[in-house]
Amino acid sequence: MSAGTYTPRPGAAPLGRMIAAQTSLETRMLLRNGEQLLLTVIIPTLLLVLFSAVDIVDTGAGESVDFLAPGILALAVMSTAFTGQAIATGFERRYGVLKRLAASPLPRWALMTSKTLAVLVTEVLQVALLTVIAFALGWSPQGNPLAVLLLLVLGTAAFSGLGLLMAGTLKAEATLAAANLVFLLLLVGGGVIVPLDRFPDAVQSVLGLLPIAALSDGLRDVLQHGAAMPWGDLGILAVWAVLGLGAAARFFRWE
Numbered sequence: 001m002s003a004g005t006y007t008p009r010p011g012a013a014p015l016g017r018m019i020a021a022q023t024s025l026e027t028r029m030l031l032r033n034g035e036q037l038l039l040t041v042i043i044p045t046l047l048l049v050l051f052s053a054v055d056i057v058d059t060g061a062g063e064s065v066d067f068l069a070p071g072i073l074a075l076a077v078m079s080t081a082f083t084g085q086a087i088a089t090g091f092e093r094r095y096g097v098l099k100r101l102a103a104s105p106l107p108r109w110a111l112m113t114s115k116t117l118a119v120l121v122t123e124v125l126q127v128a129l130l131t132v133i134a135f136a137l138g139w140s141p142q143g144n145p146l147a148v149l150l151l152l153v154l155g156t157a158a159f160s161g162l163g164l165l166m167a168g169t170l171k172a173e174a175t176l177a178a179a180n181l182v183f184l185l186l187l188v189g190g191g192v193i194v195p196l197d198r199f200p201d202a203v204q205s206v207l208g209l210l211p212i213a214a215l216s217d218g219l220r221d222v223l224q225h226g227a228a229m230p231w232g233d234l235g236i237l238a239v240w241a242v243l244g245l246g247a248a249a250r251f252f253r254w255e
Contacts, residue, residue, distance in 0.1 A: 018106045019114050026118035030084065031125075039079040039183070040126055045133060047193065048072045052137045057194055062224075069134040069141070070219035071192035076126040077152060078212055081119050081159035083183045089115065089167035090175035098254050108254070116160055123156060143222035147229045151222070154237035155215040161244025162211070168252030186212040191220075211240040 013021075030036050051057060052065040059067035092098050102108050131139075167175050188194065190212030196204050207213050218233030 013105075015107075015110060019110050019117070022106060022111060022114035023117040023121070026114050027121045030080075030088070030118055030122050033084075033088070036084045036088070039084050040076065040122060041129065044072050044076045044079065044126070044130060047075070048130060048133060049137070051193055052134075058198075059195065063138055063140070065134055065137045065139045066141075066224050067195070067220065068193065069130070069139045070223045071216040072130055072134075073127060073152075074155065074190075074212055074216035074219055075187060075192045076130060077123055077155045077215065078159050078186065079183065080122050080126065081156045082163040083179045084122075084163075085115065085119055085160060086163035086167045086179040087176050089164060090170065090172040090179075093167060093254065094172035096255075102254050112164070115164075116156075119156060119160060123152070127152070141223040142226045143224075144228055147222045147227070148219060150234060151215060151218045151230070151237065154234060154241055155211065158211045158215075158237050158240035158244055161241060161246070161248050164248040164252060165244055168248060168254075186210065191216045209236060211237055214240075 030040075048065075048068055051068050052063075055064065057064075089098070098111075101111055106114075134141075163179070166178060170178065186192070189199070189207055190210055191207065192212065196207055196213060196217070199207060208217070214233040214236035218230040218237070221227040221230045221233070
């Protein structure tokens with residue numbers, strides 16, 4: 001045994017290990033929060049089952065679940081990447097958690113990367129659960145899986161940027177109120193449950209530019225109608241992702 005075998009070696013862990021550990025922590029915090037579970041799992045599941053089983057909204061020809069399932073998947077992405085992340089990050093900022101984490105060996109960009117990865121892990125679980133339920137309700141999806149993956153990734157980036165922007169610029173209480181209000185408004189007017197063609201023409205053109213409308217319509221074009229690649233919807237989501245993430249990086253306040 002050589003001298004110094006048990007000599008302490010202080011220093012930061014490898015960056016990859018730090019990101020993995022923080023991602024695991026962020027994921028557990030998301031899944032253990034009752035309000036988060038309500039937004040990310042319970043509400044989308046109830047909406048999918050209720051509106052598929054009961055003919056409340058005219059979803060056009062075909063099975064209701066074929067129209068609703070893509071929209072509910074889009075809602076799940078928004079609930080996790082935008083609403084849940086905005087509220088959680090806003091209160092972490094208020095209580096000084098972000099300030100303390102920013103002083104740790106974990107770089108700030110790596111902390112945001114961990115939060116994004118935690119969102120992606122949660123979304124994988126959401127999509128798996130909702131897909132199983134939709135299949136049980138008689139869903140018959142079609143289309144290109146790559147197009148679906150691109151839509152979900154760009155939608156996550158767009159909503160994540162907007163959620164971080166809100167959490168990093170508003171007070172925690174204002175973020176809580178605003179995030180829930182936006183969630184409700186986009187649930188009604190984003191083409192998730194009510195088709196956009198039910199709105200007046202002038203309103204449709206505006207609503208169609210919203211990220212939730214682009215995501216739900218893009219997923220519906222692929223999964224219900226078998227479209228190859230909805231470039232228009234992908235373009236809208238890409239613009240929102242660039243604007244949201246860019247603004248969050250520029251204006252996010254850690255204190």
